[in-house]
Amino acid sequence: MGTLEIQFVGKGGQGIVFLGLILSRAAVIYEEKNATNIQNYGSRMRGGSTISDVIISDSDIVCPIVSKPDILVVLTGESLEEFTSSLKKEGLLLIDENVKFSLENNFKIFRIPSTQIAESDFKSTTTANMIMLGALIGITDIVSEESILNSLLDVMEQLDLRENVKEQNIQALIRGVKLGRDLTKKNSAN
Numbered sequence: 373m374g375t376l377e378i379q380f381v382g383k384g385g386q387g388i389v390f391l392g393l394i395l396s397r398a399a400v401i402y403e404e405k406n407a408t409n410i411q412n413y414g415s416r417m418r419g420g421s422t423i424s425d426v427i428i429s430d431s432d433i434v435c436p437i438v439s440k441p442d443i444l445v446v447l448t449g450e451s452l453e454e455f456t457s458s459l460k461k462e463g464l465l466l467i468d469e470n471v472k473f474s475l476e477n478n479f480k481i482f483r484i485p486s487t488q489i490a491e492s493d494f495k496s497t498t499t500a501n502m503i504m505l506g507a508l509i510g511i512t513d514i515v516s517e518e519s520i521l522n523s524l525l526d527v528m529e530q531l532d533l534r535e536n537v538k539e540q541n542i543q544a545l546i547r548g549v550k551l552g553r554d555l556t557k558k559n560s561a562n
Contacts, residue, residue, distance in 0.1 A: 373405075375429035376514060377438045381455050382447035384413065384422050387501035391445070392424030394505065394523045395515070399428045401526070402519035408436035421450060428514060443512065445504055446471060447486070466508055468500065482511060482555055489547060499544035506548020511556050517549050 378395065382388040389411045396409035405428055412423040425438035443464045444455055449471040459465060461478045469483040486503040490496060502524075509520050524545055528538045 373428070373430055375427065375431070375433070376443065377441045378426040378428070378443040378445065378508075378514070379438050379441040379455065379458075380424040380426070380445045380447075382422055382501070383450065386422065386447050387498070388422040388424045388447070390527070391501055391505050392426045394520065394527055395508075396426050396428070397526065398515040398519040398523035399426075402522050403515050405430060406433050408433050410436055410438075443508070445508055447500065447504060449473065464512070466504060466511070468504065482507065482552075482559075484548075484551065484555075486548070489551070490544065493547065494540050494544060496540070499540050502541050502544035503548035503551065506545040506550075507552035507555070508548075510549040510552020510554075512552075517546075520549075521545065 380388045380391045392409045392411060396407040399405045399407040407426060407428045410425045427433050427436060427438060440458055440460050441463065442460055444459045446452060446455065446465065446467045452471065452473050456465065456477065459479055463479040465479050465481045466484055467481065468487050469485045470487050484504055484507045486500040486507070487497055489503050490498070490500040509515065509517060521542065524541060528541060
């Protein structure tokens with residue numbers, strides 16, 4: 373695997389920090405890899421830009437700062453050009469399909485209907501982040517589905533979330549993994 377730099381981007385209240393925490397924990401605890409996670413919040417808690425950088429590596433991580441991500445996961449359109457400009461050539465962009473953009477690019481794009489699925493299947497947009505994380509795992513296999521689910525369970529237990537919220541997050545993550553795998557099969561068939 374080497375070293376992989378992942379950047380999650382969204383706005384406050386979308387659970388961007390939650391995604392970085394779950395992924396980095398899965399890599400360290402369940403995959404026995406090295407990982408870092410750094411969050412950056414905009415000037416406003418809800419509605420401001422939120423960034424969660426994750427580096428996963430088989431070897432030591434010298435610098436925990438993501439400067440040229442291999443993978444960019446975007447849940448909102450604000451500052452999209454700013455963040456995609458740092459994405460490595462041939463990098464991977466996962467973007468909510470509701471985000472409008474027309475970028476000249478040299479990277480692989482997966483448009484994920486995370487908000488639409490969250491609304492239709494879970495009657496709330498709050499699970500869109502879990503669908504997006506699941507899609508990332510289904511597309512890339514950065515960590516195993518079992519590792520990401522175990523990490524999600526650990527973090528939710530620490531946060532003492534209500535049982536119905538836990539169950540929705542679990543189901544949304546599983547739904548996202550399946551979606552990511554289906555999209556990968558569809559893209560490889562084209």
